[in-house]
Amino acid sequence: MRTRPLKVALLGCGVVGSEVARIMTTHADDLAARIGAPVELAGVAVRRPSKVREGIDPALITTDATALVKRGDLDVVVEVIGGIEPARTLVTTAFEHGASVVSANKALLAEDGATLYAAAEQHGRDLYFEAAVAGAIPLIRPLRESLAGDKVNRVLGIVNGTTNFILDRMDSSGAGYSEALDEATALGYAEADPTADVEGFDAAAKAAILAGIAFHTRVRLDDVYREGLTEVTAADMASARRMGCTVKLLAICERAADGRSVTARVHPAMIPLSHPLASVREAYNAVFVEAEAAGQLMFYGPGAGGAPTASAVLGDLVAVCRNRLAESTGPGESAYTQLPVSPMGEVVTRYHISLDVADKPGVLAQVATVFAEHGVSIDTVRQQGKDGEASLVVVTHRAPDAALSGTVEALRKLDTVRGVASIMRVEGE
Ligand SMILES: NC(=O)c1ccc[n+]([C@@H]2O[C@H](COP(=O)([O-])OP(=O)(O)OC[C@H]3O[C@@H](n4cnc5c(N)ncnc54)[C@H](OP(=O)(O)O)[C@@H]3O)[C@@H](O)[C@H]2O)c1
Secondary structure: OOOOOEEEEEEOOOHHHHHHHHHHHHOHHHHHHHHOOOEEEEEEEOOOOOOOOOOOOHHHEEOOHHHHHOOOOOOEEEEOOOOOOOHHHHHHHHHHOOOEEEEOOHHHHHHHHHHHHHHHHHOOOOEEOHHHOOOOOOOHHHHHHHOOOOOEEEEEEEOOHHHHHHHHHHHHHOOOHHHHHHHHHHOOOOOOOOHHHHOOHHHHHHHHHHHHHHHOOOOOHHHOEEOOOOOOOHHHHHHHHHOOEEEEEEEEEEEOOOOOOEEEEEEEEEEEOOOHHHHOOOOEEEEEEEEOOOEEEEEEEEOOOHHHHHHHHHHHHHHHHHHHHOOOOOOOOOOOOOOOEOOHHHOEEEEEEEEEEEOOOOHHHHHHHHHHHOOOOEEEEEEEEEOOEEEEEEEEOOEEHHHHHHHHHHHHHOOOEEEEEEEEEEOOO
16 A cells, blocks of 8 residues: 555535545545555635634644645545635636545536536546535446446436425425425525525536436536426325325436437426335435436435535545546546537426316316317316316326427416416326
8 A cells, every 4th residue: 555645635614524524534544445545634625714623633724725726735625615616716726736626516517517627637637526416326426437338318316305305294294385394494404595405406406417427418507497396385295196196306307309409407296106206205315317228227315414425525535546546537528429408398298287267168178179279188187166166187198398388378368267276297107
């Protein structure tokens, strides 16, 4: 074993960073044996230097992250600050000064992964980011390496624990969205400002990363269609149950049937209770991958939290350190297919539409005509009437999303349709 240690700088020492530092210290001997050289924590950049950080030598703490990454003697920089800046500049500066980078930063990878990959390649260094998607769950490496000889056609995942917790509570207790969010906040599953989670931004960043890797093309956050779960109601949940389904916030990345484009989207969807993703409870994550030769694969586990995320960071750290010793690098960006990302209107999906209608003869025929005029075929219709008003629940066959949303627009204009109570896509069949 080499005795000269590999030097690692930690940028950020919060929920994830503090666990990375702890495991690096407590598992130092095992890590050294697995890598073939000891690993030394050479510096820790933070925002608040006076904060007590258990197990970390205060002499290592600095607020000058830029000076740390410019030291020139670092082998690896672990970026667990988060956000776009200063993280992006720090990562590119680290490459310029000879370090490889391990990052957990989904926002940065989804926003500007191409710049990071280019900097890594230019300087002959590694960029690893297993922790950026689905926390502890090995997913990036299986897609980048284990499935490198296969053709992935679809990635369907629950990649946000907060929203899965909320929907799980709504499903199991009949709670409304606000009540379930309050419970998630009280239990520490939702942040004080839950916008990034409940509006789907976090899942959309992960969808962009997954789609890019799965289909060997560039997909950015802006390419991902996004709807959050704030509009999901207890009535939607009950309706899903009646259909033998539950509601999940899904990240869905698909290769088009003709193979010429891809799509990436995040939205709530009904999935059958028989689908493996339906049984993913609480704040767990799971990703279902469909590949041509491998068939269906499912990856399941904790998608967040300090220690689980640090596990993924440490796995990357070991891999990157091994590459350093071998004077090699792991896989870089693979975007050779250059497949374009199609807009949501071209996605082929199914809708579950709940309408409040007048309870009189001919309404059903009128509604059915609107569907037919838009080329959308109906799978099932359920009607309930009471006191001159009725509700109609229509489930469609697969059709382009643009045709489905055109149908809903036209339905809203019918005199006999009092309102569109809910619209939800149906997936996973
Ligand atoms: N938390 C999770 O479960 C989880 C899961 C997967 C991925 N991630 C990703 O991991 C990354 C870190 O998340 P986290 O939850 O650990 O965040 P966090 O608890 O907020 O920690 C952020 C750390 O960065 C430091 N920091 C902030 N701005 C800085 C600056 N300008 N210079 C130097 N240090 C700075 C903070 O310093 P102070 O300590 O002084 O405030 C803190 O130590 C993010 O990209 C996140 O998306 C997190």
